[in-house]
Structure formats: structure tokens, C-alpha cells
Amino acid sequence: RQSQTELQLIINAMPILISYVDAEERFRLNNAAYLDWYGLTPQELYGRTIREVIGEEAYFLRAPYIAEALAGRSCSFSFYTPHRDGSTRHALMNYLPRHGADGAVNGFYIFVIDETERKKTEEALRNLNETLEERVSARTEQLAQANERLQNEMFERERAEDALRHAQKMEAVGQLTGGIAHDFNNMLTGIIGSLDLMQRYIANGRADEIGRFTEAAVSSANRAAALTHRLLAFSRRQSLDRKQLHVNELVHSLEDLIRRTKGDAIELQLRLPEDLWPVSTDVSQLENALLNLVINARDAMPEGGTLLIQTANVYLDSSDITILEPVKAGEYVMLAVSDNGTGMTPSIRSKAFDPFFTTKPIGQGTGLGLSMIYGFAQQSGGHVSLDSVPGQGTCVRLYLPRLLEPAPEISSVETAEPIAASSSGETAIVVEDDPAVRMLVLDLLKELGYKTFEAENAKTALPVLESVQRVDLLVTDVGLPGMNGRQLAEIARQHRPGLKVLFMTGYAQIAAERQGFLEEGMDMVAKPFVLEVLASKIRKLSNPTL
Structure with a gap:
């Protein structure tokens, strides 16, 4: 009874609507948000059927999905x-x-997220962009009628308008789509898996x-609540550590990994001057940016070629590089990654x-690499430029501001401690950045008899x-x-x-059907x-004859 009380307290704290109906479509479990939505008490809702609660018309719309769930298939839809x-x-x-102990479906869970405010935000952004296009068009027509004396001013205004339009597009797409699906699926996995294990442990005493x-x-659940609040924010960025x-030291520390990643058919060249200025930046973010650029360059040279990584001290003003912002x-340190591959049109x-834009097949690129580098450069007070010819x-050149007052040098390269060899038994390593999901998978592997190691990246x-x-x-x-899981x-x-x-993926279930992944x-x-399902997958991998 205490465990059931704790379970009810947990689901009542969640910002989403949660309910459970049995095979007869009768409500057996509801959280406070679900009851508040319909204005019912637990006694008024418990034991009633879905049809009785929502009415015939609403039930007719949901009937196909209810049938899918009772047939053992998860489904998602909007109304x-x-x-x-x-x-x-x-x-x-x-x-x-x-599913019950015998494997038969004995009901289904209902998770409902109120997306009303998000829909309103999308509509507001759409109206804003349409209005902006009208203002830009009107201003362009006025400038087109101006005399030759105003031509230089017109050019600068058009450039500023392009920059504003690009910045608003990047911010809007980042708000609506930037990692929300992946993060929320991680949270649901932590919640559902924890509740599932709690029920098992309670049943086993x-x-x-x-x-x-x-x-x-x-x-x-708390992180899910925070996430729903951030959905309404117009801009969301992570702080930099x-x-x-010294950028040259970072490049040298990653040289072995870069050589293993590039492939034998690609020649690596380094041009790293000794008098390079220091910078102040997030080391981990810069490592990720460099590795992403190296992987992009490698993929652009399937038949082999030359990968060039170079650094330089440069002075920039508005006439030096062609970028939107x-x-x-001022003085900057440039880190450039070049290839002689296919190029871009x-x-x-x-x-x-642009976030999520990629020319690579499913699973071989998330479309976030260059957009993450763009955001990192902006947060660092720097810039990114791209030159490409088919x-x-x-x-790709990344510019970071020069650090004018260097602090005492601290090594930024971490060394891994040696890991003792396993004496016997099968061993598994779990790589997952979400702690709750990682804990659940590790616990299951231990129950299956594996010796385990864990890593967050x-x-x-x-x-x-x-x-x-x-x-x-x-x-x-x-x-x-x-580095994503496929590259690892x-x-x-x-x-x-x-x-x-x-x-494990929170993106597309059909990715498993795509060739090449x-x-x-x-x-x-x-x-x-x-x-x-996870246990079945693991057993099948360990013994393909099952």
C-alpha cells in the first residue's frame, strides 16, 4: 500500500496527463492532471469506460488507435x-x-501532452515571418527606385535584412525542434522503465x-516539467565552460583519434604555427566541433584525398570574411579544416x-554538426565561414577571439585510467548520456548475467x-x-x-530498415x-539462433 501511494504521488507530480485503462477500456489509474482535464474526481472516473467519459463522437475518432494499442502496438496522434x-x-x-506475465495485452497507458501553447507560438512565428517578408519586399522596392548615390546604402541594408531573416529562422527552428524529441524520449524511458521495475520488485516482495x-x-519527471517550460522560450542555449x-595543443591531443577516423585513403596534413595566440573557450565544445568537421571532410572524400587542418593568427573586420552576422x-585565432572532395553546390x-539539414543517409548524419558549430562560435564571440566549390x-574556418590576458596554463587533456581485465563471463558496455536510461539498461544487463561498464559519451x-x-x-x-553512437x-x-x-534511438524507428545503417x-x-523488448534484443544478439 505504501508503494502504491508513492507511485500515485510520483505520477501526480508529472506535468503530463497519465492514465491506464484495462482490456475492457475501463479507467484503472489516473494522475491529478488527467482528472483536472475532465473535471472529475477519482471515484467518478475509476471503472468508467473511455466511451462513457469522452462521448460517442470523440470515441469514434480514437477507436482505431485504441484498437492498435489493445493489439500490442504503440501509437501516437494529435487531436x-x-x-x-x-x-x-x-x-x-x-x-x-x-503486457501481462503471459505476454498478452491487458490494457494500455495513455500519455497526453497539452501542445496548445506551442501551436500558438508556431502560428505567431509564422505570422511574424510573413510580415517580415512583406516589410523587406516593400523596403527593397523603395531602394530600387533610389538614385545611384544610394546604391551602397541599399547593399548594406539588404545584407542586414538577410542577417535578421537568417537569425530569426535559426532561433525559431532551434526552439521548435532542437533536440526536444530526443530529450523527451529519454525522459519517458526513465519514467516508464522505473515504474515497470517498481511493479516487478513489488510483485516479487x-x-x-x-x-x-x-x-x-x-x-x-522534474526534467520533463522543465522541458515543457523551455518549449515556450524564444531562445535556449547552453552556457560555456x-x-x-592553446588550440595547437588540442589538435595534437586529438591527432591519433583523427588519424584513426579519417581512413587509410586520406592523407592528413597539419599546419600549426608555433606563435599561435591563446584563446578562452569551452574545450569540450571545440573538440566536438573539430571532430565534426573532420568527419564531414572524410565523408566528402569517399575515394580518398587530402585532409588539411591549419591554424593562424588573423585580424578580421567586416571586409575580410563573407558571413551573415x-x-x-579584432584579433582572432583561426582553426580551418579543408578537403579536396566533392564540394557543395x-x-x-x-x-x-541550418539545423537538421543533411545530405547524408539516415543514421550517418544528424544534420546538427555545422549548426552546433555555428551556435558555439556565436556564443564564444567568434565567427564561422564556409567556402566550397563542387x-x-x-x-570551414572557425574564428575564436584572442585571449589578451592569458591565465596560468592548465592542461586541458584528460587521460583515461586503465581498466582491469575481466576474469570470466560476458561483458557489456553501455554508452548513454541520460543517467536514468543508463541505470535501467545496466540493471537489466546485470540481471541477464553480464559484467558491465558504463560511459556517458x-x-x-x-x-x-x-x-x-x-x-x-x-x-x-x-x-x-x-561523436554519435554509429561513429563510435x-x-x-x-x-x-x-x-x-x-x-538505442529516440529519433526514427524506421532507421533500422535503411540500408547502410x-x-x-x-x-x-x-x-x-x-x-x-530490450532484453529480447540483447538475447537475440548474443544468440542469433533464438
């Missing part, structure tokens, strides 16, 4: 639905089947062991920094995968910060050709998942 206050709300609904899962569910850095004149080059190659996992430590299975998220698996299999790999000995599971 405009009435609220108890008389308004009509836009709701995103998720039906997740619940292990109620005193559910504390950590309760904490994980509450933590995920600035440290003094205004350039603050003008239309592709104009979209290169058939000749591409050069690819950089932390690489020392284990490149060591002599026994590793039989790699379980990794696809959307890791920095590629490097790991260079050292361990027979390594089994299970990908999954290879022999690989599988994929989509978030959020129930633990039975």
Missing part, C-alpha cells in the same frame, strides 16, 4: 479536444500497450529496493548551417573499447553528444571486428521501450 473550462486544446496523445527507481522517475586553451573587428552551401572541395567509452578488456556487447545511444560503433569494430552492437551483428531498439 483538438475539449477541456473542462470550455476551451478547445491541441493534445499530443501516446498509447503504450501493457522486494518493495524495500525500489528507492533508486523512485528517485529516477521523479528526476525524469570557458578555459584558457556582423563581424566585430550553391543551394546546398546556403543551407549548410568537385574541388570545402574549407563516446570519448569516455573509447579507452575501454580500445583496450584489451573483454567486451562482448556494446549498447549505445545513437544521438550522443559529440564504427571505431570500436576496427579494434573488435566481431563486437555485437545494440543501438545496420550491419551484421547489429540491432536497434527505439525509445521509449519496455524492458522485455
Whole structure:
């Protein structure tokens, strides 16, 4: 009874509507948000059918999805639905089947997110952009009628308008789409998995062991609440952990990794002057930016070529580089990555920094690399420029402001501690940046008899995968910060050709069906998942004959 009370307190604290109906479509569990939506008490809702609560017309619209859920298939859909206050709300609904001990579906969970404010924000942004285009068009017509004396002024105004339009587009897309789906699926996995394990432990008489899962569910729920608030924010950016850095030292520290990543057919050239100025920046972000540029250059040279990394001290003003945002004149350190590969057409080059724009197949690029570098440069007070010619190659230059008053030098390169070899038993490493999801997967692997290692990103996992430590299975998220899970698996299999790999993804479930993503000995599971599905995937990888 205490565990049930704690479970009810947890789901009541969540900002989303949560309910559970049994196989007869009768409500058996509801949180406070669900009851408040319909203006009902627990006694008024408990035991009533969906049809009785929402009416025939609304039930007719939901009937196909209810049938899908009771058939054991998760589904997601959006409806405009009435609220108890008389308004009509836009709701995103998720039906997740619940399986009994015999594997049969005995009901399904209902998760509802109120997206009314997000829809209003989208409409406001759409109207803003349409109005902006009208103002720009009117001003351009006026300038076109001006005499030759005003031609230079017209050019500068058009450039400023292009910069404003580009900046608003980047901010709007970043607000509506920047990682929301991936982060929210991580949170749902932490919540659903914790509740699932709590129910198992309670059923097995292990109620005193559910504390950590309760904490994980509450933590995920709190982060979900914070995320819904950030959906209404017009701009969301992460703070930088600035440290003094010599860029040449960073390049040298990553040289071995770059050489392993580039492939044998590509020649690496470094041009790093000794008198390079220091900068103050986020070391981890700059590492990720450099690795992303190296991977892009490698992919642009499938038949081989030359990869050039160079640094230089430069002085910039508005006439030196062609970029959309205004350039603050001053001294900068330039880090450039060049290739002599396929290059970009003008239309592709104009979209290169747009979030989620990619020319790569599904799973081989998220479309966030260059846009993340753009945001990092802006936050650092710097700039990014891109030059590309089809058939000749591409050069991306990252400019960081010179640090005029250097602090005492502190090494920014971390060394990995050696890991003791396993004496016996199969070993798995879990790479996941979300702590709650990582804990659930580790617990399941331990129950399956695996010895486990954990890592929150690819950089932390690489020392284990490149060591002599026994590793039989790699379980990794696809959307890791920095190097993604697919790239990590590629490097790991260079050292361990027979390594089994299970990908977890919060993006597209159909990615597993695309050629070129999954290879022999690989599988994929989509978030959020129930633990039975994850366990089945792991057993199938370990024993393909099952």
C-alpha cells in the first residue's frame, strides 16, 4: 500500500496527463492532471469506460488507435479536444500497450501532452515571418527606385535584412525542434522503465529496493516539467565552460583519434604555427566541433584525398570574411579544416548551417554538426565561414577571439585510467548520456548475467573499447553528444571486428530498415521501450539462433 501511494504521488507530480485503462477500456489509474482535464474526481472516473467519459463522437475518432494499442502496438496522434473550462486544446496523445506475465495485452497507458501553447507560438512565428517578408519586399522596392548615390546604402541594408531573416529562422527552428524529441524520449524511458521495475520488485516482495527507481522517475519527471517550460522560450542555449586553451595543443591531443577516423585513403596534413595566440573557450565544445568537421571532410572524400587542418593568427573586420552576422573587428585565432572532395553546390552551401539539414543517409548524419558549430562560435564571440566549390572541395574556418590576458596554463587533456581485465563471463558496455536510461539498461544487463561498464559519451567509452578488456556487447545511444553512437560503433569494430552492437534511438524507428545503417551483428531498439523488448534484443544478439 505504501508503494502504491508513492507511485500515485510520483505520477501526480508529472506535468503530463497519465492514465491506464484495462482490456475492457475501463479507467484503472489516473494522475491529478488527467482528472483536472475532465473535471472529475477519482471515484467518478475509476471503472468508467473511455466511451462513457469522452462521448460517442470523440470515441469514434480514437477507436482505431485504441484498437492498435489493445493489439500490442504503440501509437501516437494529435487531436483538438475539449477541456473542462470550455476551451478547445491541441493534445499530443501516446498509447503504450501493457503486457501481462503471459505476454498478452491487458490494457494500455495513455500519455497526453497539452501542445496548445506551442501551436500558438508556431502560428505567431509564422505570422511574424510573413510580415517580415512583406516589410523587406516593400523596403527593397523603395531602394530600387533610389538614385545611384544610394546604391551602397541599399547593399548594406539588404545584407542586414538577410542577417535578421537568417537569425530569426535559426532561433525559431532551434526552439521548435532542437533536440526536444530526443530529450523527451529519454525522459519517458526513465519514467516508464522505473515504474515497470517498481511493479516487478513489488510483485516479487522486494518493495524495500525500489528507492533508486523512485528517485529516477521523479528526476525524469522534474526534467520533463522543465522541458515543457523551455518549449515556450524564444531562445535556449547552453552556457560555456570557458578555459584558457592553446588550440595547437588540442589538435595534437586529438591527432591519433583523427588519424584513426579519417581512413587509410586520406592523407592528413597539419599546419600549426608555433606563435599561435591563446584563446578562452569551452574545450569540450571545440573538440566536438573539430571532430565534426573532420568527419564531414572524410565523408566528402569517399575515394580518398587530402585532409588539411591549419591554424593562424588573423585580424578580421567586416571586409575580410563573407558571413551573415556582423563581424566585430579584432584579433582572432583561426582553426580551418579543408578537403579536396566533392564540394557543395550553391543551394546546398546556403543551407549548410541550418539545423537538421543533411545530405547524408539516415543514421550517418544528424544534420546538427555545422549548426552546433555555428551556435558555439556565436556564443564564444567568434565567427564561422564556409567556402566550397563542387568537385574541388570545402574549407570551414572557425574564428575564436584572442585571449589578451592569458591565465596560468592548465592542461586541458584528460587521460583515461586503465581498466582491469575481466576474469570470466560476458561483458557489456553501455554508452548513454541520460543517467536514468543508463541505470535501467545496466540493471537489466546485470540481471541477464553480464559484467558491465558504463560511459556517458563516446570519448569516455573509447579507452575501454580500445583496450584489451573483454567486451562482448556494446549498447549505445545513437544521438550522443559529440561523436554519435554509429561513429563510435564504427571505431570500436576496427579494434573488435566481431563486437555485437545494440543501438538505442529516440529519433526514427524506421532507421533500422535503411540500408547502410545496420550491419551484421547489429540491432536497434527505439525509445521509449519496455524492458522485455530490450532484453529480447540483447538475447537475440548474443544468440542469433533464438
